[in-house]
Amino acid sequence: MIASDFFITPADYRSDLGALRAVRESVFVHEQQVPIEEEWDALDPLSSHVLARDNGQRPIGTARLTPERKIGRMAVVAEWRGRGVGAALLQNLIDIARSRGWAEVSLNAQVDAIGFYQRFGFVAYGEPFMEAGIRHQAMRKTLPPVATPAGAGTVGRKGTPAHAVDSLAQAIETTCAIIDAARSELGIYSRDLDPDLLANTDVLAALRRFAVAWPHAEVRVLVHDPIEVVQAGHPLLTLAQRLPSRFAFRSPTEAVDRQYAGAYLFSDQGGFYHRPLGSRYEGEASVCTPARARQLGNAFEPVWERSRLCSEFRVLAI
Numbered sequence: 001m002i003a004s005d006f007f008i009t010p011a012d013y014r015s016d017l018g019a020l021r022a023v024r025e026s027v028f029v030h031e032q033q034v035p036i037e038e039e040w041d042a043l044d045p046l047s048s049h050v051l052a053r054d055n056g057q058r059p060i061g062t063a064r065l066t067p068e069r070k071i072g073r074m075a076v077v078a079e080w081r082g083r084g085v086g087a088a089l090l091q092n093l094i095d096i097a098r099s100r101g102w103a104e105v106s107l108n109a110q111v112d113a114i115g116f117y118q119r120f121g122f123v124a125y126g127e128p129f130m131e132a133g134i135r136h137q138a139m140r141k142t143l144p145p146v147a148t149p150a151g152a153g154t155v156g157r158k159g160t161p162a163h164a165v166d167s168l169a170q171a172i173e174t175t176c177a178i179i180d181a182a183r184s185e186l187g188i189y190s191r192d193l194d195p196d197l198l199a200n201t202d203v204l205a206a207l208r209r210f211a212v213a214w215p216h217a218e219v220r221v222l223v224h225d226p227i228e229v230v231q232a233g234h235p236l237l238t239l240a241q242r243l244p245s246r247f248a249f250r251s252p253t254e255a256v257d258r259q260y261a262g263a264y265l266f267s268d269q270g271g272f273y274h275r276p277l278g279s280r281y282e283g284e285a286s287v288c289t290p291a292r293a294r295q296l297g298n299a300f301e302p303v304w305e306r307s308r309l310c311s312e313f314r315v316l317a318i
Contacts, residue, residue, distance in 0.1 A: 006060060006085060007215045008092050011049035019051055019059035027075035034132045043067070050092050052076070052085045061085040065093045071107040088212045090120055091180075095213075098143050106140040114139070162286040165273065171281040172200050178271035179206040181287050184216045185268040187300045191224040191278050192232075194263065199235050208239060211246040221249045222303060224258060226312040237313065250307035257303050266296040 011020060028034040043066045052061035061076040071093050076085045097105040109117050111128060114137055118124075122139040129136055165171050175197060179186060186207075190198065197203060211217050221236075223229060226249065229237065240247035252258050263278035265271075270290035275283035286292065 006052050006054050006080070006083070006088075006212070008050055008052050008088050008213050009215065011051040011062065013045050013047070013049055016049070016051060019053075020049060020062050023051075023059050023062045023075050023077060024073060026077055028073075028132075031078070032132075032134065034134070038132050048093070048096055050089055050096075052080075052089055054080075061089055063089040063093055065096055065105075069097065069102055069105050071097075071105055074107075084208065084212050086116065087120075087209060090117075091209045091213050094120065094141070094143070095180075102143055104140055104142055106138065108136045109139050111135045111137050160286050160288045162272075162284045162289055162292065165275075165281060165283050165285050168196055168281050171197055171273070171283075172202055174273050174285045175203050175265060176206040177287050178265060178267050178273060178285070179203070179210050181269045181271050182210055182217075182267035183214055183269055184218065186210065186219045187264075187266045187297060187304075188219065188221045189260075189265075189300060189303075190221070190263045193221070193223055193229050193234050193236055194278075195232065195234060197281065204235060204239055207236070208243070211239075211243045217246055219247045220300075220304060221247065222300065222307060223249060223251055223310065226251050226310040230312050240313075249310040249313055250304055251310050252303055252307045254306060257307070264296050264300075266293040266300070269293075272296055 013020070024039060025036065028039050029036050044064070047064040047066045049062060049064045051059055054060050060080045063071060063074040065071055071090065074086060074089060076089075094105065107117065107122065108131060109122070109124075114124060117139050120141065122141045124137050124139050126138045129138075165174055188198070193199070207219065211219065240249070252260075261278060262274065262276050264274040264283075266273075270288040270293045271286065272289060272293040273283060273285035274292075274296065275281060
């Protein structure tokens with residue numbers, strides 16, 4: 001099984017109750033011996049639920065976000081653990097909380113899962129405690145505001161001012177923020193896939209979260225030197241091998257396109273990062289400046305259409 005074999009969807013408590021029960025009772029009631037009367041509570045009908053399903057529509061994971069601004073009931077069936085399902089569920093709920101303008105979200109982590117939540121920026125507070133016979137730790141995460149999610153409408157939508165990017169560290173932070181705010185599309189224009197940036201573990205993790213969390217996620221990449229990328233063993237290609245339906249690569253062939261010296265990233269949510277010189281990381285960026293992102297997207301589209309498929313990647317099944 002690979003990560004591309006599952007997807008995340010919102011769940012309706014009433015119509016999807018059977019799927020929610022299949023996961024939660026398997027994990028919590030049968031595996032962890034949580035009393036069934038403690039598993040289901042009055043918050044369930046009031047909460048926002050998400051479901052992970054495999055490509056056969058079988059429910060394999062679930063989680064909820066309560067009106068108390070708490071994430072909980074995170075559960076993944078045994079055979080799907082370690083495949084990114086939990087990360088995708090968690091990121092989805094974080095994004096829902098952000099879209100509601102919440103400043104913070106919290107959760108009660110089982111103590112052996114504290115490290116997992118810390119990777120997403122959750123911080124422990126207070127003393128450990130027992131809940132349903134299992135040792136837990138309260139944790140919370142501050143949520144910086146991000147772009148309005150797709151489908152919320154653009155009338156009156158506010159952008160964020162562009163800021164200067166002056167270093168690789170800022171480039172990595174900015175790129176991750178743009179990817180995490182995206183919902184359906186990322187466009188990348190690069191000469192050699194910027195190994196110091198796009199091979200960074202944080203950036204790759206953000207790309208993976210995006211690719212598995214959103215059912216229509218697509219990353220389109222224009223790369224000038226695909227042979228060099230293959231020879232270098234770029235880890236982005238490894239990620240694309242695992243998620244071939246999410247990534248597409250093309251290489252410009254026309255002289256006017258190959259003479260372009262810059263590099264850029266844009267998203268469907270108005271995020272962009274533009275570098276006048278692709279060999280340097282200095283440039284400007286914003287998590288949400290729709291006009292500028294559209295401008296880059298409009299420049300990207302005709303180049304994409306007249307570029308060739310990267311035949312060099314066929315050996316990698318991309």
